[in-house]
Amino acid sequence: ELKVEQNPLFLSMQEGKNYTIYCNYSTTSDRLYWYRQDPGKSLESLFVLLSNGAVKQEGRLMASLDTKARLSTLHITAAVHDLSATYFCAVDDMRFGAGTRLTVKP
Amino acid sequence: DAGVTQSPTHLIKTRGQHVTLRCSPISGHKSVSWYQQVLGQGPQFIFQYYEKEERGRGNFPDRFSARQFPNYSSELNVNALLLGDSALYLCASSLTGLNQPQHFGDGTRLSIL
Numbered sequence: 155e156l157k158v159e160q161n162p163l164f165l166s167m168q169e170g171k172n173y174t175i176y177c178n179y180s181t182t183s184d185r186l187y188w189y190r191q192d193p194g195k196s197l198e199s200l201f202v203l204l205s206n207g208a209v210k211q212e213g214r215l216m217a218s219l220d221t222k223a224r225l226s227t228l229h230i231t232a233a234v235h236d237l238s239a240t241y242f243c244a245v246d247d248m249r250f251g252a253g254t255r256l257t258v259k260p
Numbered sequence: 261d262a263g264v265t266q267s268p269t270h271l272i273k274t275r276g277q278h279v280t281l282r283c284s285p286i287s288g289h290k291s292v293s294w295y296q297q298v299l300g301q302g303p304q305f306i307f308q309y310y311e312k313e314e315r316g317r318g319n320f321p322d323r324f325s326a327r328q329f330p331n332y333s334s335e336l337n338v339n340a341l342l343l344g345d346s347a348l349y350l351c352a353s354s355l356t357g358l359n360q361p362q363h364f365g366d367g368t369r370l371s372i373l
Contacts, residue, residue: 185359187361187362189364195366196350196364196365196366196367197303197350197352197362197364198364199361199362199363202359202360202361204359242302242303244303247293247308247357247358247362248293248305248308248316248318249305250295250302250303250304250305251302252301252302253301253302
């Protein structure tokens with residue numbers, strides 16, 4: 155059974171700092187997705203990673219995929235308050251991690 | 261263009277009842293997926309449909325069923341409701357369901373009393 159593990163589950167960071175969220179999965183896959191969910195809202199697609207070594211960047215967020223290590227990372231650069239949300243990775247369209255609840259403090 | 265629309269937005273049922281949730285995908289999208297999200301957890305995959313055929317099914321009991329109509333809208337049915345079925349039910353659509361991001365609706369919040 156495919157398992158997806160995210161860490162950390164909770165992350166509190168100060169504005170201006172950098173941090174990385176990790177997403178590990180248990181079986182071979184070359185399809186990895188990152189989503190954002192604000193409290194009480196639905197999910198918003200951030201990145202689609204479809205091959206080993208894929209790297210995508212949007213603003214202060216950068217996602218990468220290492221299919222050999224079965225690992226994806228979501229790097230946050232110079233965090234701002236607006237990035238506070240829960241971030242999910244999903245493998246093969248269907249299997250989601252538990253989410254990382256990010257809080258950015260001034 | 262309208263996004264993914266789900267109805268109703270909120271629903272309260274009692275144990276043992278059944279419920280039907282509805283989803284209209286983005287125009288042109290032929291794949292619809294259903295997820296259950298319990299508070300504080302990630303979405304759990306229930307079903308995926310593409311071109312009216314079931315493409316995938318998650319680890320949910322047979323009380324859960326779904327179908328997709330010729331216009332690509334979809335229904336999720338849940339019979340013999342249990343307290344544990346209380347959750348946010350999300351519908352997502354994409355063009356083909358493969359190698360593409362899914363577009364999520366706002367969900368139906370189902371409460372079982």
